[in-house]
Amino acid sequence: MNFSKHWAATLDDYAIDLAWSPDGTLLAAASAAGGVMLCDAATGTIRHQLAGHADGTNALAWMPTAGSQPTTLLPGDGPDKHRAGSNQQRCSSQLLATGGQDGCVRFWDASTGQQTAEAKLGNAWVEHLAWQVGRVIPHAPNDDPNAERRVKDNPPYLFASAGRKLVALRPDGSVAHTFPDAPKTVSALGWRPDGTACAAACFGHVVLWEAKTFTAEKEFPYASAILALTWSPDGRWLVAGCHDNAVHLWVPAEDLELHMSGYETKLQELSFSRDSKWLATGGGRDACVWDCTGAGPEGREPLLLPHQARVCAVAFQHEHGLLVTGAANGEFCLWSPTRKNPLVAEVKMPAAATRFAWSPDDTLLAVGTEKGSVFVFKTEG
Numbered sequence: 001m002n003f004s005k006h007w008a009a010t011l012d013d014y015a016i017d018l019a020w021s022p023d024g025t026l027l028a029a030a031s032a033a034g035g036v037m038l039c040d041a042a043t044g045t046i047r048h049q050l051a052g053h054a055d056g057t058n059a060l061a062w063m064p065t066a067g068s069q070p071t072t073l074l075p076g077d078g079p080d081k082h083r084a085g086s087n088q089q090r091c092s093s094q095l096l097a098t099g100g101q102d103g104c105v106r107f108w109d110a111s112t113g114q115q116t117a118e119a120k121l122g123n124a125w126v127e128h129l130a131w132q133v134g135r136v137i138p139h140a141p142n143d144d145p146n147a148e149r150r151v152k153d154n155p156p157y158l159f160a161s162a163g164r165k166l167v168a169l170r171p172d173g174s175v176a177h178t179f180p181d182a183p184k185t186v187s188a189l190g191w192r193p194d195g196t197a198c199a200a201a202c203f204g205h206v207v208l209w210e211a212k213t214f215t216a217e218k219e220f221p222y223a224s225a226i227l228a229l230t231w232s233p234d235g236r237w238l239v240a241g242c243h244d245n246a247v248h249l250w251v252p253a254e255d256l257e258l259h260m261s262g263y264e265t266k267l268q269e270l271s272f273s274r275d276s277k278w279l280a281t282g283g284g285r286d287a288c289v290w291d292c293t294g295a296g297p298e299g300r301e302p303l304l305l306p307h308q309a310r311v312c313a314v315a316f317q318h319e320h321g322l323l324v325t326g327a328a329n330g331e332f333c334l335w336s337p338t339r340k341n342p343l344v345a346e347v348k349m350p351a352a353a354t355r356f357a358w359s360p361d362d363t364l365l366a367v368g369t370e371k372g373s374v375f376v377f378k379t380e381g
Helices: 147-153
Strands: 002-010 015-020 026-031 036-040 046-050 057-062 095-100 104-109 114-120 126-131 158-162 165-169 175-178 188-191 197-202 205-210 216-221 226-231 238-242 246-251 256-261 270-272 278-281 286-291 303-306 311-316 323-327 331-335 343-348 353-358 364-369 373-380
Touching: 015 057, 015 353, 015 364, 015 373, 026 057, 026 364, 026 373, 036 095, 057 126, 095 126, 095 158, 104 126, 126 188, 158 188, 158 197, 188 226, 197 226, 226 270, 238 270, 270 311, 278 311, 278 323, 286 311, 286 323, 311 353, 323 353
Parallel strands: none
Antiparallel strands: 002 373, 015 026, 026 036, 036 046, 057 095, 095 104, 104 114, 126 158, 158 165, 165 175, 188 197, 197 205, 205 216, 226 238, 238 246, 246 256, 270 278, 278 286, 286 303, 311 323, 323 331, 331 343, 353 364, 364 373
């Protein structure tokens, strides 16, 4: 496999977030100072420089489109459910949401670089944004010619959090629902892959909010701060990275909980492989890769992928098997965890990675750094 630098760009501050458009043509890069660049994926040319948020930008999220994500029918429609959209049928998504320290969520038309809407959530920082994915079309037969149209006519919600406040926003910036204030600051959001519920974490618990009724489907208590959430792609596992140097796992459908403690540091780095078999975590000088098949990882020994400094970011590809892990000394590595010799490539950068982002087709890897550099690497073969 060839792995090479494709292009680079420079922000005016710490690269706080990166996000590829669903069609893979644009990379959004947010600076902690507040500005947001939209770069052409092929050349690195800056298409638009968005004003972002004057006090600082915290989060980016592209609105998915009907053609950029699976759309699942409810059970009862036969074994071969129609799925609207595929990698070959992606539609260009032009709507980008940003959240900032000014308490605002802003929506931007990426084709023009103009702001289209704004929602003010209060004075607390907007730190987390999550678009609804894998939306369900109720009662649609397999051969329904209007299935994709009906998804477009019912656009996804954007869940946004600011302090203890959580809201569901429509793409036009209007508020669909305001949830009861959380007991503590909302620290992570994660949509279940089928789009039927969104998990919201704060100190002491995780709540699953049902997307259709905005009611609490389930609540999972946890006696510490939760710093990150992720779901396995098959929707079985809900995983939290925790302040008490641990990873906690729930299987909501089975009322099962697992716990792995003993990490060197608090843990925010989580990523699942496409087949839901492998969970990669940070939390120390080694990236850990856990086998989540069967009864799950508790009691099993993980695959350890060593670094010379604390692991600060991990990311599996969307559809293929490579894992990227980065360390605080500026080193990052590509791994193929199923191989006998898993190391594929190693790169040394002038600063530590803050974010990894694989393009939708997995051919490009974007890396943001603490010193404001954005590097895009290309994988071939």
